Amino acid sequence: MSNNEEDVKKGLFEIGALNTAFQKYFTGKSYHNSLVKENDVNVTVSNVSFEPGSRNHWHIHHNGYQILLVTGGEGWYQEAGKPAQKLHPGDVIVTRDGVKHWHGATKDSWFSHIAITAGTPEWLEAVSDEEYNSLN
Template sequence: MQKDSVVKNNVFPIGDKNVAYDQFFTGQSYLKGLVAPADDINVGVGNVTFEPKCRNNWHIHHDGCQILLVTAGKGIYQELGKAAQLLKPGDVVVTHDGVKHWHGATKDSWFTHIAITAGKPEWLSPVSDEKYAKANSQIKE
């Protein structure tokens, strides 16, 4: 899926290059904040777009959870010790408190999801090229 179709077919804007979290991603991602955590709201909502091959590091959400609403392209989600899952528009993923996981674009598609995040993430090591390639080979279209 080309960038043009991801941007044109998405309800929310792609946002700017994700420099704030760049250290926790392999490849280029874009972020458009939709709701920022505040004193009276303990949840953040963002539109995250990944270029092909882009993925975030392994991470864990503490004192909360994360919900991903897939809006465009094809992506991968994987929890530690489980097989990788193909993500496509309309899919919803709920990651519970304390679950080590990662997510990102497939090797040949742009990918966008709305991330609804409560609590604090603990960022861990990058997903190696080897593990990423294995995840791409595991997913069924």
């Protein structure tokens, strides 16, 4: 079984550099390629890729939203109080203003998505290994 590494690394958009700027908000390694980040545009658009087992911390977007367009691999998305959703290329997630959530790769697969984000993020606690390892 493939872990989708080549699919993610050679995807439609470049994988980008190791995501050191936001590493403190992630468990594991992720990569970031900013596609749109302009002062006169009220959203940012980024290609974010995750190594197997990597995920971001719980977070909330205030005065905005986040749209995820899954482009490669397999991943997870979860809103607080709801079951996690397994994600595959072609899936679209809309996170509304103020909703606590996280997203990242499955244990065995690389994962990438385009993130269209507006508003200000509030970074919260890490997704515990216990929570994450319970996902199937």
